[in-house]
Amino acid sequence: MKKLGFGCMRFPLLDENDPKSIDLEQVERMFDIFLEKGFLYVDTAYPYHEGESEKAVKKALVERYPRTSFRLADKLPTFNLKEEADCPRIFQEQLEKTGVSYFDYYLIHCLTKDLYETAKKCKAFEFVQTMKEEGKVKEFGFSFHDTPEKLDEILSDHPEVDFVQLQINYLDWEAENVQSRACYEVARKHGKEIVIMEPIKGGSLIDLPKEIEADLRKADPEQDNASWAIRFAASLPGVRMVLSGMSSLEQMLDNISFMENFVPMSEEEQKIVLEAGEKIRKTVAIPCTGCEYCVAGCSQNIWIPEYFKLYNERQRTLSKGHDKAYDQAIQTHGKASDCIECHQCERMCPQHLPIVESLKKVSESFE
Ligand code: SF4
Ligand code: SF4
Structure with a gap:
């Protein structure tokens, strides 16, 4: 399968101040081109676009294409679980919102130390495993945001998981708060395939400081910033998919230009891009990815x-x-x-x- 996945958390909007105002017409054109070029993997989740992403996937993709012409990933929102009964309730809601009868990939969303405890309390792992046995989920994964030690613990507790989704990009490869490299190595040790999220770190690896952009251009005048970032992620052994939250047709065409006939990075390219990552880490003031997970619970409505x-x-x-x-x-x-x-x-x-x-x-x- 081609290694570029369509991350449905940053769809184009009609009103930049309203995350629910998805530009459906443009999204339909994006899906048309994505599938036409032979890409398959589409990744949505319960909270994306404040609940509208799953519905947009239904309208722009599921209702317009045969079920076998794409692969759909969705996620159990661990942060919305209070009790065991929430798992089947939300899962059913997601099937209805997306309009499918099964998910090709279903992940427990955003495991951290605390949310792993929630997942255990609500028997999330047991629930997804049952859905897999019933054929409503083809492959079982989880997305993860914590330390390599916690990842090791979860994968030791749950060898039944088919794959893991990790935040990996050349900026976070050695970053203390993310530890991309160490998490990647833990997943490999457990023999799990990896889906990569945030390969361009919420867009911040597109808009680079001028001097770093100049270094990359000097190394390869043909390669743009998105290509350096996504190819870095896609070139790692054991990576089955790299998700890109493409926000316009233009971005999609750019991503497709280097992922349609993907060529893995050379060692030299990898060295150059990791050096760039080191330099950027020293200049980015607040390494926020813009995921918005923090926004909903703020009583002061701070953006x-x-x-x-x-x-x-x-x-x-x-x-x-x-x-x-x-x-x-x-x-x-x-x-x-x-x-x-x-x-x-x-x-x-x-x-x-x-x-x-x-x-x-x-x-x-x-x-
Ligand atoms: S500050 Fe908020 S938007 Fe930024 S990375 Fe953290 S949760 Fe996501
Ligand atoms: S009030 Fe401040 S600390 Fe509390 S959720 Fe909002 S931003 Fe965070």
Whole structure:
């Protein structure tokens, strides 16, 4: 199977301030091209686009193409589980929302130390295994955001799992808060195939600091930033799929251009890109991926990822004073300084970011 998967968490929007306003017409064109070029793997999840991603997949893909012409991955939202009965209830809801009778891949979503305890309490592993035995799930996986030691523990407890989904990109390969390399090695030790998420780290490996972009261009004038990032991930042994959250037809055509006839990276290319990652780590102020997992539970309605994006941009361009985009965002959301330090968001953050402390920097800079 071709190694590029369509991540359905960043569909194009009709209104940039409304994650539910998916541009269905453009998404249909994207699916048309994706399938026409021979790609198959489509990855959605319960919370993406505040619940609208699964429905968009139904309308733009499932209702327009034969079931055998694509492979669909969906995920059990561990963070929404309270009791055992939630697993079949949500699973049934997902089948209805996506319009399929089975999932090719079904993952327990976002396992961390705490959410692993939730999954155990709600018997999530037993539930997915039963769905597999009943033919409603073809392959069983989980996505993971914690330490290599925790991954080792979960894979030792659950050898029945077919594959794992890990955050791997050249920036996080050696990053302390993500430990991509060490997690990758644990999965390989257990003989599991790997699906990669965040290969371009929420888009941050597209918009690179000028001097790093110049280094990459010098090494290969033909290769763009997305290609360096996605090919790095896809070239690792044991990687079956790399998910890219493509947000426009243009991005999709670009990704397809280097993944249609994929050529693995040479050792030299790998060295160059890992060196670039080292340099970027020193310049990115707040390594937020924009996943928005932190947003829903914030009682102050603080638009955390947007503020971090604006802050990173400001650090990069060394600008100061009031910022139009920030002033506009706080018309409809809480300000960074409205944070009451409840730390709810930090418990949800897969990147383990010190959100409260970072918001203080945002408020000092923008308010
Ligand atoms: S710590 Fe601040 S930003 Fe985080 S959930 Fe609480 S109020 Fe919101
Ligand atoms: S702060 Fe963490 S949870 Fe929130 S958007 Fe960024 S990476 Fe995601």
